[in-house]
Amino acid sequence: MPTYELTMLLRVMPKTDIVSTLKRTANTIFSTGGIIRKIDSLGFKKMPFKTSAHSLVHREANYFIIYFDAPPSRIFDLDEAFGRDVDVVRRRIYKQDSEPPEACTLADEIKPPPYRSEVQKMLEMAKKAKKPQFSYNTGLDYYPFQK
Amino acid sequence: MFFCKHQTHKMSSYVLTRSFVGAAKKILWRTLHRPIHEAAESHQISNEEIQADLPVQLEKNPYEKPRVKCILCKYNIEPDYKNVRLLSQFQSRYTGRIYGRHITGLCKSKQAKVEHEILKAQNAGFMAYYFKDVTYVKDPQLFDPDHPFRPHNY
Ligand SMILES: [Zn+2]
Numbered sequence: 678m679p680t681y682e683l684t685m686l687l688r689v690m691p692k693t694d695i696v697s698t699l700k701r702t703a704n705t706i707f708s709t710g711g712i713i714r715k716i717d718s719l720g721f722k723k724m725p726f727k728t729s730a731h732s733l734v735h736r737e738a739n740y741f742i743i744y745f746d747a748p749p750s751r752i753f754d755l756d757e758a759f760g761r762d763v764d765v766v767r768r769r770i771y772k773q774d775s776e777p778p779e780a781c782t783l784a785d786e787i788k789p790p791p792y793r794s795e796v797q798k799m800l801e802m803a804k805k806a807k808k809p810q811f812s813y814n815t816g817l818d819y820y821p822f823q824k
Numbered sequence: 825m826f827f828c829k830h831q832t833h834k835m836s837s838y839v840l841t842r843s844f845v846g847a848a849k850k851i852l853w854r855t856l857h858r859p860i861h862e863a864a865e866s867h868q869i870s871n872e873e874i875q876a877d878l879p880v881q882l883e884k885n886p887y888e889k890p891r892v893k894c895i896l897c898k899y900n901i902e903p904d905y906k907n908v909r910l911l912s913q914f915q916s917r918y919t920g921r922i923y924g925r926h927i928t929g930l931c932k933s934k935q936a937k938v939e940h941e942i943l944k945a946q947n948a949g950f951m952a953y954y955f956k957d958v959t960y961v962k963d964p965q966l967f968d969p970d971h972p973f974r975p976h977n978y
Contacts, residue, residue, distance in 0.1 A: 771948075781898075
C-alpha cells in the first residue's frame with residue numbers, strides 16, 4: 678500500500694469536536710484496511726482565501742495532515758467520505774513524494790544554443806524537413822528544367 | 825716514353841684528388857645521415873629520456889569551469905507543498921504569479937517541481953493564489969525579477 682497525505686482543514690469548533698472529527702476520519706481510513714502513520718497538526722490559521730463549504734463561509738480553519746497507507750482502489754471512496762463530513766472545510770489527498778531528486782542539469786541548460794541537446798534535436802528536425810533540391814554540379818552548362 | 829710517363833703522373837694525381845673528395849663527401853654524408861642501428865649502437869636512449877620532451881596528453885581540460893548548480897540542487901532542498909514559506913519565494917508579491925525559469929535560475933526539473941508543489945499547496949488551501957502571504961514578504965530575495973538571468977522565452 679502506498680503512503681498518502683491527507684490535508685484536512687476543519688472548521689472552527691471546540692477541541693473536543695476536533696478530536697471526535699479526527700477519530701471519525703481515522704476510523705474511515707481503518708475501515709478500508711489502511712493504517713495511519715502520523716497525524717500532524719499545523720494549528721488554527723487564517724485561510725488564504727475564504728471558502729464556502731456545506732453552506733457556510735469559512736475564513737479560518739484548523740489545519741491537519743494525516744499520513745496514512747491505504748489500498749489505491751479505495752482512495753476515491755475515502756475522498757468522497759471526507760467530502761460528506763460537514764466539519765471538513767477542505768481536504769486533498771496527495772501521494773507521498775518518494776521519487777529521488779534528479780541531478781541538476783542547469784550547467785547544460787545555460788550552454789550556448791548550438792551546444793544544447795534540444796537545440797541540436799531541433800536542427801536535425803529542420804534538416805529532415807528540408808526538401809531535396811537540384812544540385813548544380815551536373816556538368817551541364819544550362820538548367821535542364823523549366824524555371 | 826716521357827710523354828707516356830707524364831701522362832701517367834697527371835692521371836694518378838687526378839685519381840688521388842678524386843678519391844680524397846669522395847671520401848670526404850662520404851664521411852660528411854654518414855655523419856649527417858646516420859642509420860638508426862648505428863646511432864643505437866653508439867648511444868642508448870632510455871625510455872624516460874624519450875618521453876621527457878614529448879607532448880603530454882591531458883585527461884580533461886584544466887581550464888574547464890566547475891559545473892554550476894541551481895540554488896535548490898546546491899543546498900539539496902526538495903520543494904514540498906507543506907513548505908509554503910519556501911514556495912512563496914518563487915511567487916510575485918504583487919500578483920501571486922510564479923516566476924519563470926529565466927528569473928528563478930532553477931534547473932528544468934526543479935522549476936517544474938516548484939510549480940507543481942505551488943499548485944498543490946494552493947489547491948489544499950495552504951497558499952494564496954493572487955498574493956504572497958504578508959508574513960513572508962520581507963523574506964530574503966533569491967533573485968531579482970527586474971534583472972533576469974536569461975532573456976524572456978517569448
Ligand atoms: Zn537544479
